[in-house]
Amino acid sequence: MDEPKGTKPRTSWPRKALLFLGFLFALAVIALVAMAVSQNKPLPKNIKYGIVLDAGSSHTNLYVYAWPAEKENDTGVVHQVEVCKVEGLGISGYSQDTEKAGLSLQQCMKRAQEVVPEQQHGETPVYLGATAGMRLLSLQNRSIADRVLSAVEKTLHSSPFNFQGARVISGQEEGAYGWITINYLLGNFRQPGWLNFLPHLRSSRGTSGALDLGGASTQITFVPDQEPIESQENSLHFRLYGKNYNVYTHSFLCYGKDQALRLKLASDLQASSTRNGSLLDPCFHPGYLRIMNISDLYMNPCIANGEQQLPFTQLHLQGNGDYQRCRMTIQKIFNTSHCPYSSCSFNGIFLPPLQGEFGAFSAFYFVMNFLNLTTEKNPVPLDKVTSTVERFCSRPWHEVKAEFPKIKEKYLSEYCFSGTYILSLLENGYGFTTEKWQSIQFLGKIGSSDAGWTLGYMLNLTNMIPAEKPPTRPLSHASYVGLMVFCSLVLVAVLLLGWLTFHKPKCLQKGLI
Ligand SMILES: Nc1ccn([C@@H]2O[C@H](COP(=O)(O)OP(=O)(O)OP(=O)(O)O)[C@@H](O)[C@H]2O)c(=O)n1
Numbered sequence: 001m002d003e004p005k006g007t008k009p010r011t012s013w014p015r016k017a018l019l020f021l022g023f024l025f026a027l028a029v030i031a032l033v034a035m036a037v038s039q040n041k042p043l044p045k046n047i048k049y050g051i052v053l054d055a056g057s058s059h060t061n062l063y064v065y066a067w068p069a070e071k072e073n074d075t076g077v078v079h080q081v082e083v084c085k086v087e088g089l090g091i092s093g094y095s096q097d098t099e100k101a102g103l104s105l106q107q108c109m110k111r112a113q114e115v116v117p118e119q120q121h122g123e124t125p126v127y128l129g130a131t132a133g134m135r136l137l138s139l140q141n142r143s144i145a146d147r148v149l150s151a152v153e154k155t156l157h158s159s160p161f162n163f164q165g166a167r168v169i170s171g172q173e174e175g176a177y178g179w180i181t182i183n184y185l186l187g188n189f190r191q192p193g194w195l196n197f198l199p200h201l202r203s204s205r206g207t208s209g210a211l212d213l214g215g216a217s218t219q220i221t222f223v224p225d226q227e228p229i230e231s232q233e234n235s236l237h238f239r240l241y242g243k244n245y246n247v248y249t250h251s252f253l254c255y256g257k258d259q260a261l262r263l264k265l266a267s268d269l270q271a272s273s274t275r276n277g278s279l280l281d282p283c284f285h286p287g288y289l290r291i292m293n294i295s296d297l298y299m300n301p302c303i304a305n306g307e308q309q310l311p312f313t314q315l316h317l318q319g320n321g322d323y324q325r326c327r328m329t330i331q332k333i334f335n336t337s338h339c340p341y342s343s344c345s346f347n348g349i350f351l352p353p354l355q356g357e358f359g360a361f362s363a364f365y366f367v368m369n370f371l372n373l374t375t376e377k378n379p380v381p382l383d384k385v386t387s388t389v390e391r392f393c394s395r396p397w398h399e400v401k402a403e404f405p406k407i408k409e410k411y412l413s414e415y416c417f418s419g420t421y422i423l424s425l426l427e428n429g430y431g432f433t434t435e436k437w438q439s440i441q442f443l444g445k446i447g448s449s450d451a452g453w454t455l456g457y458m459l460n461l462t463n464m465i466p467a468e469k470p471p472t473r474p475l476s477h478a479s480y481v482g483l484m485v486f487c488s489l490v491l492v493a494v495l496l497l498g499w500l501t502f503h504k505p506k507c508l509q510k511g512l513i
């Protein structure tokens with residue numbers, strides 16, 4: 001269309017106005033983002049620390065945990081920042097010289113002082129929990145066990161940390177805290193934020209069972225389908241983050257892998273007719289020799305009788321690496337002749353039908369990991385595990401030793417027995433079938449934290465696992481900022497569009513540009 005006559009020449013102010021508007025708009029967006037980011041930035045992290053010593057039968061580990069102070073009650077925020085392996089024996093091994101049990105911890109306590117910032121030493125709690133080795137020592141000689149505990153208390157008291165006590169934890173606690181640890185670390189107690197608006201839709205995602213194998217005891221813990229749990233001593237109830245859990249747990253004292261080996265040897269001796277103490281052992285490699293004092297073998301409460309009748313003082317073990325026979329000899333330590341419940345594992349102990357996924361840790365993991373049978377994703381099928389252990393057992397000792405010169409001889413010589421024992425315990429003891437085997441994940445760590453009972457123990461003692469779900473923001477900081485910016489942009493765009501529609505600047509009118 002032609003410009004009407006007499007109209008003033010086109011001025012450039014509407015374009016300038018648009019440019020100015022655009023500039024203002026950009027400025028507003030930048031200011032908005034900057035404000036949202038700085039105003040809602042999480043406060044600088046105030047880290048808290050906690051220390052737990054796991055005084056196991058074979059050795060002691062010291063763990064340092066850390067978490068942001070303001071997130072104390074959230075799930076999955078506490079993580080391991082340090083593990084220190086105490087040199088020497090487990091504390092129950094110092095029964096002849098109890099003071100040494102305390103001294104042995106000094107080096108790791110020093111390490112903890114380096115890891116935790118000095119100004120926080122005084123407020124950092126330290127706990128020591130002793131497990132099956134000390135349970136056995138207490139049964140054998142209560143006063144020596146008390147002396148060992150006093151010796152470790154002395155060392156821990158003299159540290160700059162806030163010492164909260166050293167005690168022998170029960171098998172039930174050990175099982176329960178292991179279960180809490182792995183489910184906390186796996187995020188199984190966590191409910192996604194947006195589901196809080198729809199409680200009826202809350203995820204019914206299950207928990208994972210926990211399988212712990214130590215040197216002197218082993219624990220199995222899981223939430224069974226079947227309710228109620230038939231035996232009271234195997235039943236635990238928790239309310240965590242607003243949800244109830246009825247948990248089955250059992251700890252088999254003497255069925256950790258070191259004590260199980262003793263049980264097996266004592267059973268082999270009883271069945272043999274050796275006159276000089278020589279014994280062929282299918283659970284050790286061909287060519288392997290081990291001499292043991294009979295008094296050491298019968299020294300603890302796991303093996304109650306038999307020693308006095310033997311006409312020799314030493315046992316000469318000679319390996320012949322026969323997996324099938326090894327499995328048969330191990331089988332004898334599981335008594336399945338009686339069961340006062342609807343179903344049992346062994347020794348008349350109640351076991352409900354296995355349910356859900358299982359995380360297997362400590363020696364379950366050490367052994368399977370050595371045998372290259374742990375994978376992140378798909379569990380190795382049972383028949384492959386069996387054939388691997390079988391092949392490993394049949395290898396001559398000199399060959400195994402030459403291939404793994406850096407592995408401690410005590411560990412290396414026992415992986416054949418341990419692999420076979422794990423298969424017997426899981427298949428025959430607990431009833432994991434070929435199919436159920438696939439639900440076992442062998443895990444050493446979850447994230448940066450070791451799987452074990454210590455984290456659950458600390459979470460409980462520091463009241464960091466609330467019964468009810470703490471109120472949480474439905475959105476994360478980043479999602480909040482993003483959503484704010486997006487909504488503001490939409491708003492500005494709508495306003496701009498509205499303004500352009502009703503007050504169309506001349507420059508946008510047809511023919512002007
Ligand atoms: N790399 C490793 C480390 C340990 N072990 C073995 O694993 C068992 C110890 O496992 P652990 O979980 O450390 O047991 P403890 O905590 O010491 O014992 P418990 O829980 O029964 O008190 C011991 O037989 C030890 O010889 C192993 O075979 N390979």
Ligand SMILES: [Ca+2]
Nearest residue numbers: 056131214362
């Ligand atoms: Ca242990």
